[in-house]
Amino acid sequence: MKWVESVFEIIAEPNRRAILSLLVSSQQSVGEIERQLRMPQPAVSKHLRVLRDAGFVESRVDAQRRLYRLRPEPFQQVDDWLAQFRRFWSAHVDALERHLDRMEQKTPTERKKEKTTRPKPRT
Amino acid sequence: MKWVESVFEIIAEPNRRAILSLLVSSQQSVGEIERQLRMPQPAVSKHLRVLRDAGFVESRVDAQRRLYRLRPEPFQQVDDWLAQFRRFWSAHVDALERHLDRMEQKTPTERKKEKTTRPKPRT
DNA sequence: CTTTAATATACCTTGACACGTATATGCTCT
DNA sequence: AGAGCATATACGTGTCAAGGTATATTAAAG
Numbered sequence: 001m002k003w004v005e006s007v008f009e010i011i012a013e014p015n016r017r018a019i020l021s022l023l024v025s026s027q028q029s030v031g032e033i034e035r036q037l038r039m040p041q042p043a044v045s046k047h048l049r050v051l052r053d054a055g056f057v058e059s060r061v062d063a064q065r066r067l068y069r070l071r072p073e074p075f076q077q078v079d080d081w082l083a084q085f086r087r088f089w090s091a092h093v094d095a096l097e098r099h100l101d102r103m104e105q106k107t108p109t110e111r112k113k114e115k116t117t118r119p120k121p122r123t
Numbered sequence: 124m125k126w127v128e129s130v131f132e133i134i135a136e137p138n139r140r141a142i143l144s145l146l147v148s149s150q151q152s153v154g155e156i157e158r159q160l161r162m163p164q165p166a167v168s169k170h171l172r173v174l175r176d177a178g179f180v181e182s183r184v185d186a187q188r189r190l191y192r193l194r195p196e197p198f199q200q201v202d203d204w205l206a207q208f209r210r211f212w213s214a215h216v217d218a219l220e221r222h223l224d225r226m227e228q229k230t231p232t233e234r235k236k237e238k239t240t241r242p243k244p245r246t
Numbered sequence: 247c248t249t250t251a252a253t254a255t256a257c258c259t260t261g262a263c264a265c266g267t268a269t270a271t272g273c274t275c276t
Numbered sequence: 277a278g279a280g281c282a283t284a285t286a287c288g289t290g291t292c293a294a295g296g297t298a299t300a301t302t303a304a305a306g
Contacts, residue, residue, distance in 0.1 A: 012135035013264080017204070024207050030283055043265070045284055064273045064282045072212035079205055079212070081140070082198060084147050089195035089202075136294080153253055166295070168254055187252045187303045 007074045008081075010054045015039060016047050020056060020070065027060070027069035130197045131204075133177045138162060139170050143179060143193065150192035152185070 011017055018037055022028055028036075034044045048068055051057045056074045060067045134140055141160055145151055151159075157167045171191055174180045179197045183190045 006135070006137065008131070008135045008140070012129070012131045014129065015264090017131070021207065031281095040266070041283070042267085042285080046264085049284080061273095066283065070208065070211050072208075075205060075208045076212045078201070082202055082205070084144065085193065085195075085198045086202075088193050089199045132293095138294090154251095163296075164253070165255080165297080169294080172254080189253065 005050075005054060007054060007056075007077045010050060010056060010074070011078070013047065013050075015043065016051055016056075019044070019047055019051065023057065023068060023070045027067045029062070029065040029067055031065070033068070128173075128177060130177060130179075130200045133173060133179060133197070134201070136170065136173075138166065139174055139179075142167070142170055142174065146180065146191060146193045150183070150190045152188040152190055154188070156191070 011020070015037070019033055022033055022036060030041065030044050030048065033039070033048075034041050037044070048057065048059070052059060052068075054074055055071055057068045058071050060069070134143070138160070142156055145156055145159060153164065153167050153171065156162070156171075157164050160167070171180065171182070175182060175191075177197055178194055180191045181194050183192070
């Protein structure tokens with residue numbers, strides 16, 4: 001069994017991210033997750049296992065059910081890693097615009113983010 | 124070729140994260156990355172290819188070299204995803220409230236999502 | 247024009263992992 | 277104790293991506 005796995009590998013899986021997003025609202029049982037995500041039960045259990053081993057969730061026993069809820073630490077790890085890059089889209093957006101003339105050539109006041117733009121890089 | 128890949132799958136790879144961290148300080152050529160990370164050159168090139176396709180980096184041609192530098196958008200995507208979990212580790216509401224306030228004070232056009240400052244987690 | 251340097255890509259192999267199916271474990275209630 | 281539900285795990289399978297090696301491309305230098 002792989003006991004140490006980076007938080008990034010954990011959240012790379014779309015179904016796991018879906019589960020995590022579900023748990024934001026409140027704790028959920030395996031069956032509830034199974035129904036809401038329309039995912040086979042073993043899949044849910046297995047993903048939950050991975051998430052729990054990585055510290056993303058913890059479980060509480062409630063009769064035959066197990067209630068899963070989020071834990072904060074791994075998210076903070078992701079946030080910590082992200083910190084070193086923050087200047088690239090936050091404080092230095094204006095400075096970045098000077099350099100990156102290939103995009104964001106619009107009005108300086110209008111820096112809205114574009115979500116899934118994929119302008120196929122070609123070189 | 125796989126043109127659409129989630130940003131999370133991209134940063135799941137440790138070597139890619141290492142490359143990205145390297146590029147924080149300044150732009151680097153393939154050879155420089157190769158030497159600093161002690162990684163075979165084809166590996167560097169392949170990872171850079173993935174990173175570029177995903178929008179994490181862009182390249183500039185400098186004679187026979189290619190200089191790679193960071194691009195902000197994908198990092199922001201990660202941050203956006205992370206936003207929904209922030210309340211779990213910024214128990215100190217001031218950071219969270221500052222974050223939320225910023226979002227709400229934006230003009231309706233930009234109201235979508237925005238982050239300008241890092242809510243420094245205080246645990 | 248040939249050689250050398252820098253980078254990209256093609257091909258192959260290997261291992262990890264997500265999925266499905268089946269089965270095991272565990273709890274509850276009668 | 278036995279039935280039934282909720283969850284976990286074991287096992288086999290296919291896919292996909294990362295690594296390694298070799299080679300292709302492009303630019304500079306001689």
